[in-house]
Amino acid sequence: MKPTRLWLLLAVSAGGAFTSCGQSADVGPAPQAPSAVVAPLSTVDCAEQASTGYVHGESFPITVVRVDGKPVELDTANAYLVMAQAAESDGVQLRIVSGFRTYAQQAYLYGCYVNCNCNNCNLAASPGYSNHQSGHALDLNTGAPGVLAWLNTHGATYGFTRTVPSESWHWEWWGGGPGGGVCDQPAQCSDDCRTDADDRVAVSGAPAGFGYAIANASGGVSSFGALVPHGDLAGQWLAQPIAGVVVTQSALGYWLVARDGGVFNFGDAGFFGSMGGQPLNAPVVGMAVTPSGQGYWLVGADGGVFAFGDAGDHGSVGGQPLNASMVALAATPSGQGYWLVGADGGVFAFGDAGFHGAMGGQALNSPVVGVATTPSGQGYWLVGADGGIFAFGDAGFHGSMGGQALNAPVIGIATTPSGQGYWLVASDGGVFAFGDAPFLGSALVSRRCDGATTQVCAPGDDGCYHWQVETTCADGCRNGVCAPAGCVDACSQGEERCDGGGVSECGQVDADPCRDWGPPSPCEAGKTCLAGACVTPCEDACGEATVRCEAGGTSTCAVAADGCLAWTAVVPCPSGTHCDGGACLQAVDPDVVEPDPDVVEPDPDTVEPDPDTVEPDPDAVEPDPDAVEPDPDAAVVDAAIGVDSGASEEVDGGDIEAADAARPDIGPEADGAERDGAAADTELDTGTNGGGQVGRSDSGCAAGGGAPLGTLGGATFLFVLLYRRRRSPGATAPAPTAP
Structure with a gap:
């Protein structure tokens, strides 16, 4: 419901006066009975705004309006306004001193109580457990005449009861009463834009140029300068409020972290894990990102550290007794260490983080709420809720808000890329710039571009919020502000x-x-x-443009990302080819013998020699051309012993017969059987004659009958007598007999 904004005039008793304390009065409960001083006019703003309430540490969405300048839950506000009108009729002026508190406001008060360095060290519940965060508790001006007595008598009639005996000003409404109330009206209009009543809880600078992002407890993100919006969680239900925001190195995204450890990434920010849904010993209060942007750390109020992605675990103070709860975490430029910072100004260094000083043990006007590091990592700044700055190491002091009146407490610090300036951000969205940090806008109002005009979200005549033209820009509008004359981009964002x-x-x-x-x-x-x-400087691994064979393919020497020559990834050779000498070649059949290039090919016209032709013996003696060729009809006596037929004699048949008859071992009956026929061999007896001379009888047989073959002068002679029988014409050779 979006009721019409009404202005309520309350009657003022004689001599009474009331002074509105402004937004800064939202910080802190009434430590004593509120003052009786009242103002002649009190306002009621019935414009509804979304926020996050808590009961016993559990969050829930809540709708608030403003009464007497203080945020009050809608139903509680209506019940109070009915009661205030009744008290006015009795001459008693009720006023609200403190109403609904955001998580950041309660954390501030709790820090004052724990550290006893602000708010008179008054008792305060831990964040998430104060009844003021439920939206049902009000601190009233019971120090004014007649107020406490009237409440004791009539408060219950309107549903209000006193729940803390030691605090006469603390009254709560949990239902009941006559109903009604000036903000309980039918909606007459609807908002076209949104202004968030939630306190801003975190700020992060843009590493790539001048800019910052501011996040509120409901997950809304406002971007300024070099940053552009990449989405947020506005309007979505959260289990726990947002506790931190960190911008990516490229300034093209950011992370949000909730108090339950849930992580939400936008733009080019990656998700590497979270603690959402897991039991925690204490709520998460801060986040830091590694230089690569591929990991991050979360830190709990108890000093426990949770690492994700490529973030390393370098230690923590979880489980150790602490003088104050942790409020922030910052990483070193190398990502190999970090600092944890407590609300009392204590600093704990881990990994390669150096200790350059702290405020632990020293009196503070307000608790420390944030930390930022120098570009070198050799120094850091701490910031207090009152805007005070404490510089250590090579961190320079460029100014602060310490000692100045603030409408709302400071919640964080962000530095420029040079480290020569910083921004402080308050819980109401106010921004304070120092050093070389330019003022790029605040989150006090919602702003946008519409063509060449800037527009702001503001209440209209109907009481609802609408986009209204603020300025027409001569040179165009960007990020809700006018671009100066002649402004031209010199490069692309993140380049x-x-x-x-x-x-x-x-x-x-x-x-x-x-x-x-x-x-x-x-x-x-x-x-x-x-x-x-x-x-890191490198060395060439190969010669430029050279190619080599590797793993079944080719690799080329080329310039790598580091500027040095290196072998590229292997390009496989096509199927059916292989790499040889840095090139892919066709495969060769291993069974095919390549011809020898030095061998002379034969003349195809040359006649091949007959393979059956016997080659002549190179040692053989050439025959005498004058020698008489043997008679082809001559009978060879013993061809098996290879006697030269040229040594044979011719004898006539009569001599053969006479010789045969003279031999006792050859009878007449054997004649013809032994000799008949051209192919028959004559049996020979060879021997020596005892004197070493080879003899021969008249018959042509060797003398010494049957003696062994003799030798003469170491040479052996074999005499073979070849016979040839002359045949008469027409004679027929007898069949040979078996030997």
């Missing part, structure tokens, strides 16, 4: 380049909304800038 041995990033680096190159961030020792990034 990086090398500049003087460091890296410069494109963003909003000054008060105008145009993108420019920011101051360079020096590379770490031992590194150099290449293609907009700090890298």
